[in-house]
Amino acid sequence: MSKYSRRDFLKRAGACAVAGTLPISLVEVAFGNSDPKNFTFAFISDSHITQTKGDNFVENWDRGLRRAVAECNLLDPRPDFILYGGDIAQLGKPEEIDHGLEILAGLRGDVHYVMGEHDYYLDLGEHWRKRLGPERYSFDHKGVHFVVLNSILTYPEWTHKAWDSGMQRMLQMARLDNPHGSPFMVGDEQRQWLKEDLAKVDKRTPVVVFSHSPIQKIYKGWNFWTDDAEQVQAMLKPFDKATVIYGHVHQIQYNQIDNISFHAVMATAWPWPYPSTYKQAESHLAKLTVPMNRADPFFERDATGWQFIDMHSGNVDMRYVLPGNASRRVAFDEKAGRPMDTRHQDPASRIPPQNHY
Amino acid sequence: MKHRLLAIPLLLVGLNPSLSALADEFDADDLKRWQAGFMSAVKSGEKLFHGGIKNPNTMSCDQCHPNAANTHPETYPKFQQQLGKVAVLGEMINWCIRNPLKGKPLALDSDDMAALQAYITWERRGVKLAPGKH
Ligand SMILES: [Fe+2]
Numbered sequence: 001m002s003k004y005s006r007r008d009f010l011k012r013a014g015a016c017a018v019a020g021t022l023p024i025s026l027v028e029v030a031f032g033n034s035d036p037k038n039f040t041f042a043f044i045s046d047s048h049i050t051q052t053k054g055d056n057f058v059e060n061w062d063r064g065l066r067r068a069v070a071e072c073n074l075l076d077p078r079p080d081f082i083l084y085g086g087d088i089a090q091l092g093k094p095e096e097i098d099h100g101l102e103i104l105a106g107l108r109g110d111v112h113y114v115m116g117e118h119d120y121y122l123d124l125g126e127h128w129r130k131r132l133g134p135e136r137y138s139f140d141h142k143g144v145h146f147v148v149l150n151s152i153l154t155y156p157e158w159t160h161k162a163w164d165s166g167m168q169r170m171l172q173m174a175r176l177d178n179p180h181g182s183p184f185m186v187g188d189e190q191r192q193w194l195k196e197d198l199a200k201v202d203k204r205t206p207v208v209v210f211s212h213s214p215i216q217k218i219y220k221g222w223n224f225w226t227d228d229a230e231q232v233q234a235m236l237k238p239f240d241k242a243t244v245i246y247g248h249v250h251q252i253q254y255n256q257i258d259n260i261s262f263h264a265v266m267a268t269a270w271p272w273p274y275p276s277t278y279k280q281a282e283s284h285l286a287k288l289t290v291p292m293n294r295a296d297p298f299f300e301r302d303a304t305g306w307q308f309i310d311m312h313s314g315n316v317d318m319r320y321v322l323p324g325n326a327s328r329r330v331a332f333d334e335k336a337g338r339p340m341d342t343r344h345q346d347p348a349s350r351i352p353p354q355n356h357y
Numbered sequence: 358m359k360h361r362l363l364a365i366p367l368l369l370v371g372l373n374p375s376l377s378a379l380a381d382e383f384d385a386d387d388l389k390r391w392q393a394g395f396m397s398a399v400k401s402g403e404k405l406f407h408g409g410i411k412n413p414n415t416m417s418c419d420q421c422h423p424n425a426a427n428t429h430p431e432t433y434p435k436f437q438q439q440l441g442k443v444a445v446l447g448e449m450i451n452w453c454i455r456n457p458l459k460g461k462p463l464a465l466d467s468d469d470m471a472a473l474q475a476y477i478t479w480e481r482r483g484v485k486l487a488p489g490k491h
């Protein structure tokens with residue numbers, strides 16, 4: 001075999017191996033008379049592309065994002081669009097955002113972006129905005145109203161402290177367990193915008209909000225938290241069906257607060273521990289959540305992943321695609337009125353790797 | 358520590374039985390000083406853990422282990438299934454430095470290794486020992 005054809009063969013073999021492990025067909029469920037219609041979308045998040053020097057980037061994180069893009073492109077039928085949940089970059093550098101977007105440019109389909117704190121705190125989102133446009137917007141798709149928020153703002157006194165540089169501020173915010181950090185928030189101005197945006201929407205229309213931080217209060221110490229979460233939740237309360245999907249936490253989380261379902265997504269880069277495993281502080285993860293499997297650090301993609309989402313019922317049916325692990329499916333259970341893992345929700349059907357300590 | 362006084366009162370020990378246990382005694386000030394010695398290792402460990410280990414990937418321990426969570430110092434030594442042998446915590450710290458960080462491992466008896474373990478264990482204080490637990 002010549003060198004060229006061998007490489008070609010390996011490339012093809014690799015593509016087949018990926019395809020072989022994928023749940024390629026999405027479940028199509030007849031929706032009935034009311035809107036919305038059947039559709040799916042994909043969700044990729046938290047790639048944390050890291051520039052080490054010049055044209056060099058941490059290969060591990062590059063590989064995570066590349067894999068998600070490649071797998072997402074194999075979905076059939078095609079998702080209607082793709083969401084990117086924030087933290088493209090590790091330190092918000094233009095080189096990192098550009099490199100991440102170059103990989104994401106390989107995606108087949110329209111991509112909507114959410115701002116993460118790692119994209120923001122170097123230049124307060126300037127380069128991100130230049131590449132991707134405004135960080136808060138809404139759009140309607142097949143009877144569902146989608147809203148994208150920048151939920152990683154914080155108190156102006158912290159943002160505009162007398163920092164030596166934008167990078168000093170970025171490094172402070174990049175440290176998850178920083179005791180001198182500052183809590184995330186949507187903020188007055190954006191909440192006013194949200195109020196006006198939602199006022200135009202019929203209360204029977206399903207609403208899906210995309211944010212980077214959870215619009216709920218789980219653990220302030222790691223900013224698994226949004227300071228004005230209750231005020232945003234109150235604006236979603238009048239709707240029959242509301243869902244919040246967020247990144248940032250790099251782990252499986254789901255919850256139901258009144259009419260609002262919450263789902264977190266996996267990172268393509270690395271997983272984070274559950275806050276309950278930090279024994280020196282109290283945290284409040286929803287009891288409903290059946291955790292992701294504990295990571296095996298020797299397999300670099302373990303406990304990372306991406307997801308595809310079925311909107312057939314106007315609620316979210318979340319499928320987690322987890323390299324080297326069985327997919328997880330967390331779907332809205334009409335009878336229970338909350339999201340449930342379709343396989344592991346019953347404590348008797350949990351497996352040892354789901355035990356975090 | 359009272360040991361530094363030992364040379365001087367040796368003679369007195371023989372004369373006064375109440376002083377015979379002097380070498381083994383320590384007071385509240387000693388405890389404070391020793392605790393401070395430990396806490397200064399915790400502090401330098403915390404610094405190393407948060408970006409203090411130079412490595413070509415510019416990564417830091419806290420990126421995956423905020424507050425040293427998910428390090429499980431109480432479970433070591435344990436049979437590390439991926440290595441096929443019983444490992445101590447220091448070996449796993451070096452595994453992280455070598456692999457995700459692509460850096461140079463520390464000597465197991467170095468000050469930096471002691472400081473890292475001091476920090477990791479301090480963040481886990483109060484948790485019961487569970488050697489071997491996976
Ligand atoms: Fe992130």
Ligand SMILES: [Fe+2]
Binds near residue numbers: 087117118247248249
């Ligand atoms: Fe984040």
